[in-house]
Amino acid sequence: MPRYVMVIDQSRCVGCMACVVACKRENDIALDHYRTRVVEMVKGEFPRLRTEMRSELCNHCASPPCVNICPTGASHKEEDGTVQINRHKCVGCKACITACPYDVRYINEEHGYADKCSFCQHRLKEGKEPACVATCIGRSRMFGDFDDPNSLVSKVLRENSWRVLKPEVGTKPNVYYINQFPRKS
Amino acid sequence: MAFSRRNFLKYAAMSAGGTLIADAPFFSARARAEAEGGNVRYVPTSCEMCFWKCGAIAKVEKDKDGKDVVVKLEGNPLHPQSMGRLCARGQAGIGQLYDPDRLKRPMIRTGKRGDGKYKEVSWDEALTYTADKLKEIIAKNGPESVSMMSHGSPGDYFTNLVKALGSGNIAFASFAQCKGIRDAAWELTFGHKPGSSCERVDLKNSRVIVLLGTHLGENMHNSQTQEFAEAVGNGAKIICVDPRYSTAASKASLWLPIKPGTDTALLLTWINIIISEELHDKAYVEQYTIGFEQLKEAVKQYTPEWCAKETDLPEADIVEAARDLGRYAPHVVIHPGRHAAWYGNDAQRSRAMAILNAILGAWGREGGMWLPANGKFASFNDGYPKYPDPAKPPVIKGDYPFAGGEGLTQVLRDTIITGKPYPIKALFVCGTDMLKALPAPDLTRKAIDNLDLMIAVDIMPSETAMMADVILPECTYLERHDGLFKVEARQAGVGIRQPAIEPLHETKPAWWIASELCKKMGLTEYAVKDSWEARMKRQAAAWGVKYEDVADKGYVTIPGSEKPYITADNQPEFKTTSGKIELFSADLEKHSFDPVPKYEPTEGPEQGMYRLLYGRSPVHTFSRTINDQWLWEIQPENEVWLNKKEAEALGLKDRQLVKLENQDKVTVGPVRVKVTERIRRDCVYMVHGFGHNSPRLKRAHQRGVDDQQLITRYKVDPITGGTGMRVNFVKIIKEA
Amino acid sequence: MELNIVGANAITYPAMHVWDWRVAIYLFLGGLSGGLMTMSAINYLRPKKNFDSSCSWQITLLAPILLSIGLFFLNLDLERKLNAFWFYLAFKPVSPMSWGAWIVLFIYPLMILYALAALPKEVKAGIKNRSLRNASDAMQPHLLKLAKANVIAGILLAIYTGILLSTLVARPLWNSAILPVLFLTSGMSAGAAVMIIVAKTKETKLFFTKVDIWLIVAELIVLLLFFYGHYVGDAAHRQAIMPFFSSSHEFFPYFLSIVVLGVCLPLAIVLKFLEVTGEHTEELTTSGLLLMNASAVLVLIGGAVIRFAVVYAGQLSGYGGYM
Numbered sequence A: 001m002p003r004y005v006m007v008i009d010q011s012r013c014v015g016c017m018a019c020v021v022a023c024k025r026e027n028d029i030a031l032d033h034y035r036t037r038v039v040e041m042v043k044g045e046f047p048r049l050r051t052e053m054r055s056e057l058c059n060h061c062a063s064p065p066c067v068n069i070c071p072t073g074a075s076h077k078e079e080d081g082t083v084q085i086n087r088h089k090c091v092g093c094k095a096c097i098t099a100c101p102y103d104v105r106y107i108n109e110e111h112g113y114a115d116k117c118s119f120c121q122h123r124l125k126e127g128k129e130p131a132c133v134a135t136c137i138g139r140s141r142m143f144g145d146f147d148d149p150n151s152l153v154s155k156v157l158r159e160n161s162w163r164v165l166k167p168e169v170g171t172k173p174n175v176y177y178i179n180q181f182p183r184k185s
Numbered sequence B: 001m002a003f004s005r006r007n008f009l010k011y012a013a014m015s016a017g018g019t020l021i022a023d024a025p026f027f028s029a030r031a032r033a034e035a036e037g038g039n040v041r042y043v044p045t046s047c048e049m050c051f052w053k054c055g056a057i058a059k060v061e062k063d064k065d066g067k068d069v070v071v072k073l074e075g076n077p078l079h080p081q082s083m084g085r086l087c088a089r090g091q092a093g094i095g096q097l098y099d100p101d102r103l104k105r106p107m108i109r110t111g112k113r114g115d116g117k118y119k120e121v122s123w124d125e126a127l128t129y130t131a132d133k134l135k136e137i138i139a140k141n142g143p144e145s146v147s148m149m150s151h152g153s154p155g156d157y158f159t160n161l162v163k164a165l166g167s168g169n170i171a172f173a174s175f176a177q178c179k180g181i182r183d184a185a186w187e188l189t190f191g192h193k194p195g196s197s198c199e200r201v202d203l204k205n206s207r208v209i210v211l212l213g214t215h216l217g218e219n220m221h222n223s224q225t226q227e228f229a230e231a232v233g234n235g236a237k238i239i240c241v242d243p244r245y246s247t248a249a250s251k252a253s254l255w256l257p258i259k260p261g262t263d264t265a266l267l268l269t270w271i272n273i274i275i276s277e278e279l280h281d282k283a284y285v286e287q288y289t290i291g292f293e294q295l296k297e298a299v300k301q302y303t304p305e306w307c308a309k310e311t312d313l314p315e316a317d318i319v320e321a322a323r324d325l326g327r328y329a330p331h332v333v334i335h336p337g338r339h340a341a342w343y344g345n346d347a348q349r350s351r352a353m354a355i356l357n358a359i360l361g362a363w364g365r366e367g368g369m370w371l372p373a374n375g376k377f378a379s380f381n382d383g384y385p386k387y388p389d390p391a392k393p394p395v396i397k398g399d400y401p402f403a404g405g406e407g408l409t410q411v412l413r414d415t416i417i418t419g420k421p422y423p424i425k426a427l428f429v430c431g432t433d434m435l436k437a438l439p440a441p442d443l444t445r446k447a448i449d450n451l452d453l454m455i456a457v458d459i460m461p462s463e464t465a466m467m468a469d470v471i472l473p474e475c476t477y478l479e480r481h482d483g484l485f486k487v488e489a490r491q492a493g494v495g496i497r498q499p500a501i502e503p504l505h506e507t508k509p510a511w512w513i514a515s516e517l518c519k520k521m522g523l524t525e526y527a528v529k530d531s532w533e534a535r536m537k538r539q540a541a542a543w544g545v546k547y548e549d550v551a552d553k554g555y556v557t558i559p560g561s562e563k564p565y566i567t568a569d570n571q572p573e574f575k576t577t578s579g580k581i582e583l584f585s586a587d588l589e590k591h592s593f594d595p596v597p598k599y600e601p602t603e604g605p606e607q608g609m610y611r612l613l614y615g616r617s618p619v620h621t622f623s624r625t626i627n628d629q630w631l632w633e634i635q636p637e638n639e640v641w642l643n644k645k646e647a648e649a650l651g652l653k654d655r656q657l658v659k660l661e662n663q664d665k666v667t668v669g670p671v672r673v674k675v676t677e678r679i680r681r682d683c684v685y686m687v688h689g690f691g692h693n694s695p696r697l698k699r700a701h702q703r704g705v706d707d708q709q710l711i712t713r714y715k716v717d718p719i720t721g722g723t724g725m726r727v728n729f730v731k732i733i734k735e736a
Numbered sequence C: 001m002e003l004n005i006v007g008a009n010a011i012t013y014p015a016m017h018v019w020d021w022r023v024a025i026y027l028f029l030g031g032l033s034g035g036l037m038t039m040s041a042i043n044y045l046r047p048k049k050n051f052d053s054s055c056s057w058q059i060t061l062l063a064p065i066l067l068s069i070g071l072f073f074l075n076l077d078l079e080r081k082l083n084a085f086w087f088y089l090a091f092k093p094v095s096p097m098s099w100g101a102w103i104v105l106f107i108y109p110l111m112i113l114y115a116l117a118a119l120p121k122e123v124k125a126g127i128k129n130r131s132l133r134n135a136s137d138a139m140q141p142h143l144l145k146l147a148k149a150n151v152i153a154g155i156l157l158a159i160y161t162g163i164l165l166s167t168l169v170a171r172p173l174w175n176s177a178i179l180p181v182l183f184l185t186s187g188m189s190a191g192a193a194v195m196i197i198v199a200k201t202k203e204t205k206l207f208f209t210k211v212d213i214w215l216i217v218a219e220l221i222v223l224l225l226f227f228y229g230h231y232v233g234d235a236a237h238r239q240a241i242m243p244f245f246s247s248s249h250e251f252f253p254y255f256l257s258i259v260v261l262g263v264c265l266p267l268a269i270v271l272k273f274l275e276v277t278g279e280h281t282e283e284l285t286t287s288g289l290l291l292m293n294a295s296a297v298l299v300l301i302g303g304a305v306i307r308f309a310v311v312y313a314g315q316l317s318g319y320g321g322y323m
């Protein structure tokens, strides 16, 4: 079994939102709801400014509080390392939404179940990358099998210093951030 | 020429577009559909959400009722413009297709112009009405009184019609409002445009990239932005010259927040520093250019110290940038930009950019600009007879010696207004939102008032379309065949547009509309002979590619067409008068223009006013995408960027509503103000395309404001006739 | 810093608002009914001179009713009510949500058996349904055992509502080991307060008044500890209590809640103290009665305010945010 992870090179994100729209179309997500977002943080004073671009999504945590809190087992961890939601088991209690430190869950308003990024599991099964990765204009998002030492993601993680978001919460995210910027040549 | 590339990881090269497992890439629509089984189809086509024409693949499924539905769009990995990826707008093409506000049926105006009253009619009625009116107008005023304004895909078909009628009065917004100015300047310098399908910049291999007012990232030209990110990832040095801290600036190691309108000063100073410090590529300059000595003389006056004052930039930064360019030459590029209609002296600025590239030896060098692909396409017009000579010479170039064949929209407009030298009474408006695209929209309105017949060929009920007497609704790009497209990237190739599904409404492809009008006008020999697809097949044969291949793959390359860099047996050809790169232009001198660019200051704002700047949002294409639900959702309106200190002085808070009033007392608003450190104090900025006035565009209607309303003045570039639009100033008025 | 987010969900940004008054009411009523179970059982179990059953048996009925109302509100909050049966097709040992569902399932029978056992003869006589009477008769001998079980079950019920929130690591305000104790003391003291109101005899009223004094003192100490624990915790925890001590008008309701608690609870203690130390005639005077009930109401208000404030403020707290 693979262990799927995403690596995001923040320096290469151009804030184009292609990922956001691709995800919405691929997963047919209703208006005003999102599984992924792009955060742009600009600091400093004119003209000395610096920017951090950060696209965010479910971290498919190795130690997922959303799964722990779920009373019905609707939210669960799968063998491929992803965290998924079994929609018909979901009672819509929203405990998982409050439990997620990354605020990546929401309620599907039409049907009432909790929803979030699935790492595009349906595409993985077809041998395709997640939609957001496949269309990432900056090639900022990378995806693959962490357990395969030859995969792009394990290479990148070996060769770069990385971080995860909010490590202090102890969720052990599977989305890794690298930031090689700014570099002077 | 070899340089040791830093050992940066080239991750991107390892990541195959769209595929996780390398053994299942897209290679054929048929094969992929078979592999997935079931009732899914993949249709390779070309995106038309902007003009980059990326190769896209539409995924089509059957819904419950067995109807075909486009469920997803993806980039075609074989296509050089998309490289397997689509931008947000490309992804949102489905929103355009299923937009409930689309034009759905032909319409003839019943009320007063502009009051939005129409009756829906059959195609035959609409076309007959149009043809009869055209005949009347031609009988009275001659064929040259029929004209067309266009931008984008329907243009070619109506060009054929208008030319066949005997008129040359055709103008595209892509010249005077966009890249025409730049193209003309580069042709004067290199004998080539800086690119046709795309700018020929070798970004991914560049060591230093200068973006001067070109906001890649926000200007979301797909493959180019991909390469820009690649360059950033490779550790290229980005020098970004922009009064505003753009996305590109946020990736730059040097951001130069230049005083708007002074770019030519900076460019000429850089040239001076590079020449005087002998950082230019001497052998290259010797071999390929003429006029170096005159250039050297002419730029001597532009010292860094002077430049710092003029441009409001630190002298040290100016010098550092020039030295960096010199150090890494020729693997450097000053991006030619695209929208060049800034200040009315824009051809000379573009010339300065071209010259700077030339002396650094960037043209034809790795990391600079690649050479035009060597693809030979036989000319093909499907056996149409030659067009009749226009009865009277077309007016569309005005008095501008270097105006291009695409024509000057504003000159066409002026002629419609004045009726001089002859009346123009009919106007086809094909795929351009004229009221938004052209400066001084009041003049556009006046011109419309003067028409006897205005015909809109559009997909959306834009304000412009809703001024027309006849509306001929085109189907969207996902519902139609269009040309086979020549693609000139590093290599030449052929792309295709073919329908993913049948037209949803009573809408027709532009080729059909134009062809039927040809027939109605008695010009059957200019009409499409059989079907457009049959014609495309003949075209493919003429071009020497297999149609089935193009249709199945979406893109095929012309083998051996890729000759990007100068080598001993791959010498560049400069189609200038002298056959060399003209640093000094005798052609310009002949027309009494400066043969070497000179700096002319631009008029600045009065006290209390700000210069109005505008640009792109990565998720919208001008005004055409605002109503698309997937893009509207992300950005439903624009905002006015205002420097924080200025906002404090005016007592404005972030997101507060304000009105804007320009120097001619035109007011727009309310609009939200974005209080930011990201812009200079002397200017404000907004994204162009918002503030739709057409109530039929339900989502977009009156969300945000239209910069064009405030662009009541424009300054014409004397060389090309381009319309400089950043010469307007606004005052900010607090909303009560 | 200039922050620009594209793709945030309204349910979590700019602030999370997942749970609202419905959940707060449930937590309050759940805690209260737990308190009632325990307190009414204590009334049976305590050594006493002349036993006043009047209140205990009514309370044994009130507890399941209040719990049901609470659950009704909780159910209102479920986005897929028809799916609620899934709660009972799974037992998730690490999910306090799941325990909650199961605890309720065990507590209801316990409550009902207890109520049956506690039915006084005179009330029973009025019941038409024979099997009900028989059941009641059958349970009567086990009253004391059932009461003992109810003490424990009541504590469980009251503390569980706090445990539920405290396990949500993502919300620092809730993520405190003290929160369950706070909810426990407040639930118990609310239970005692209701006993005071319902009880008929002076002796019972005074007894629970005394009990309540201790509970409120405990509650106040725990409340202080709760804030102290956050204050000395990591940045996120310290930040989490900020709304309560902020003068900005955005957070005014939280500030107000602290004021209300700061007034209600001590005032209740004072009133109670006056009552238990005061001179009493055989029967309570009307004004004495009024004071007692008033102080009990203050306690109930305090209990509700705590739940509301914690539910809402907890959703404002989080790790990091955007920096």
Ligand SMILES: Nc1nc2c(c(=O)[nH]1)N[C@H]1C(S)=C(S)[C@@H](COP(=O)(O)OP(=O)(O)OC[C@H]3O[C@@H](n4cnc5c(=O)[nH]c(N)nc54)[C@H](O)[C@@H]3O)O[C@H]1N2
Pocket: B048, B151, B152, B153, B154, B173, B174, B177, B178, B179, B338, B339, B430, B431, B432, B433, B434, B436, B437, B438, B439, B457, B458, B459, B460, B462, B474, B475, B476, B477, B510, B614, B615, B621, B622, B623, B624, B625, B688, B689, B707, B708, B711, B725
């Ligand atoms: N103030 C200001 N003015 C500007 C600019 C600016 O930045 N600021 N930019 C300038 C530049 S660079 C340019 S290129 C021009 C662009 O100007 P336009 O090309 O006029 O801009 P769009 O908004 O793309 O308008 C295109 C029109 O085509 C329609 N359309 C879209 N797809 C199709 C189709 O498939 N078929 C048909 N028939 N119609 C279609 C749309 O509905 C819309 O009405 O504007 C120029 N004007």
Ligand SMILES: Nc1nc2c(c(=O)[nH]1)N[C@H]1C(S)=C(S)[C@@H](COP(=O)(O)OP(=O)(O)OC[C@H]3O[C@@H](n4cnc5c(=O)[nH]c(N)nc54)[C@H](O)[C@@H]3O)O[C@H]1N2
Pocket: B050, B051, B178, B179, B212, B213, B214, B215, B216, B218, B219, B220, B221, B241, B242, B243, B244, B246, B258, B259, B260, B261, B262, B263, B337, B338, B339, B340, B342, B613, B614, B615, B616, B617, B618, B619, B620, B621, B622, B685, B726
């Ligand atoms: N997403 C998206 N992408 C697009 C388009 C779109 O509609 N949407 N349109 C496409 C088309 S047709 C075109 S022509 C291109 C245009 O794209 P570009 O050629 O990149 O654009 P401009 O609109 O000239 O540039 C706008 C930038 O110039 C800066 N600027 C303003 N005044 C000055 C000045 O005096 N000096 C300097 N140095 N900078 C200045 C502004 O702050 C802004 O960042 O974009 C293309 N790409």
Ligand code: SF4
Pocket: A057, A058, A059, A060, A061, A064, A065, A066, A067, A083, A099, A100, A101, A102, A103, A104, A105, A116, A171
């Ligand atoms: S990011 Fe949130 S939703 Fe995703 S696995 Fe982690 S805790 Fe669960």
Ligand code: SF4
Pocket: A069, A070, A071, A072, A073, A074, A075, A085, A089, A090, A091, A092, A093, A094, A095, A096, A097, A113, A114
């Ligand atoms: S909302 Fe659904 S997925 Fe989330 S915790 Fe409740 S039952 Fe589980």
Ligand code: SF4
Pocket: A022, A023, A024, A026, A027, A035, A036, A057, A116, A117, A118, A119, A120, A130, A131, A132, A133
């Ligand atoms: S992996 Fe799939 S579901 Fe998750 S954010 Fe990307 S596109 Fe959306």
Ligand code: SF4
Pocket: A012, A013, A014, A015, A016, A017, A018, A019, A020, A038, A055, A132, A135, A136, A137, A138, A139, A140, A141
């Ligand atoms: S698609 Fe990639 S580059 Fe574009 S915003 Fe998303 S993560 Fe950033």
Ligand code: SF4
Pocket: B047, B048, B049, B050, B051, B052, B053, B054, B081, B082, B085, B086, B087, B088, B089, B090, B091, B220, B221, B222, B223
């Ligand atoms: S750049 Fe985007 S909108 Fe333009 S053609 Fe390509 S995918 Fe379509």
Ligand SMILES: [Mo]
Pocket: B174, B177, B178, B179, B338, B339
């Ligand atoms: Mo343009």
